[in-house]
Amino acid sequence: MKIELGDVAALARGCAVLGTGGGGDVRTGALAAKRAIQEYGAVPLVRLADLPGDALVVPLSGIGAPTVSHEMIPGEGEPERIAEEVERLFGRPPGAVMSSEIGGANGVAPVAWAARLRLPLLDADGMGRAFPEVQMVSMYVAGLPADLVIMSDVAGNVVTIRPVDGLWSERLARAVCVAAGSHALMADYVLTAEQAGGAVIEGTVTRALAVGRATEGTAEPLEALRRELGAARLITGKLTDVERRTTGGFVRGTATIEGTGDDRGRTLTVELQNENLVAVEDGRFRAMVPDLITVVDTETAIAVQTEGLRYGQRVTVLAWPCDPLWRTPKGLETAGPRAFGYDLDYVPVEDLTGAPAEGPVGVAGE
Structure with missing residues (x-):
């Protein structure tokens, strides 16, 4: 399979939904992907089984605050500089590009990076969604050493970090990111295809494509999306308050939605750190990380990123189970919740909403 020009729009829609508000604005990633495909051709989408065991897989992602990435357009030399550094360090060139997170622009832009590097894109990622911190990837959970981070910024700087563990990879990479203006391109957990088996979440690019295509040609895009995700609808209403600030390389804040129609009289608050973290109604949690919480336009079912939240928008909040x-x-x-400073035990979204999910549940449920 190849990702063609006509696939980019659906991929972008799906990545926006899976991004849970973060991962960067998909519009810039989609534009970059379309331009690269037009210049270099369609991008092969491969499975781990298609790669030699010793092929180097390079997970790539933009790191920083989404509000900054929306305004500071990346340069075009970052992926090449990172690939050159990988070849210098390992003595051989990369064999494939992988998205570190399938959510937001970080799920779409790897199409452009793979095209520019003339490499295939691996049908996998490290999250099955988007998360704000470097160590929040499946490779870290699987116990692979986080001993290499390579970063490049729009000014042409290349920084190679040798952290002692995943937590230090976040601290050091975040400091470099802030110095670069709160946005840079990053490769972490460079690994072989053999090492990637069981350490990455497979099938997530095709999953994003399916999510993006679910709303095509239907008179009820919101319901079609909800069913495709197996999601619970937390509330439908109007955004009445948005508090958002950029600090330390993150966007933090809250969004308040007052219910309309059947939900009139209800109020839901969504707290965020780049991504939507928890949804709270009347002091009761309705959904929490690591489950996915996404705000979508009620009429079109197009996801609204955290940096795009505005007073008066008519939105619906959906939540569904994360990868197992x-x-x-x-x-x-x-x-989980405590990783973000919430002193509470994780409760699955299907238990909090009281309704079993319908249809697909996460990548593993496909």
Whole structure:
């Protein structure tokens, strides 16, 4: 299979939904992907089984605050500089590009990076969604050493970091990111195809394509999307308050939605750190990380990123189960509520909403 020009729009829609508000604005990633395909041709989409065991897989992602990436357009030399550094360090060139996170622009832009590097794109990622911190990837949960991070910025700087563990990879990479203006391109967990088996979440690019195509040609895009995701509808209403600030390389804040129609009289608050973290109604949690919470336009079912939230928008909040990897003890330690400072035990979204999910549930449910 190849990702053609006509696939980019659906991929972008799906990545926006899976991004849970973060991962960067898909519009810039989609434009970059379309331009690269036009210049270099369609991008082969491969499975791990298609690669030699010693092929180097390079997970790539933009790191920084989404509000900054929306305004500061990346340069075009970052992926080439990172690929050159990989070849210098390993003595051989990369064999494939992988998205570190399938959510937001970080799920779409790898199409452009793969095209520019003349490499295939691996049908996998490290999250099955988007998360804000470097160590919040499946490779860390799987116990692979986080001993290499390569970063490049729009000014042409290349920084190679040798952290002692995943937590230090986040601290050091975030400091470099802030110095670069709160946005840079990053490769972390460079690994062989053999090492990637069981350490990455497979099938997530095709999953994003399916999510993006679910709303095509239907008179009820919101319901079609909800069913494709197996999601619970938390509320439908109007955004009445948005508090958002950029600090330390993150976007943090809250969004308040007052219910309309059947939900009139209800109020839901969504707290965010780049991504939507928890949804709270009347002091009661309705959904929490690592489960996915996405705000979509009620009429079109197009996801609204955290940096795009505006007063008066008519939106619906959807929530659905994460990949099973994140519900393991190590997964919850890495990206559960306490990893974000919430003093509470994780409760699955299907238990909080009281309704079993319909249709596909996460990547593993396909």
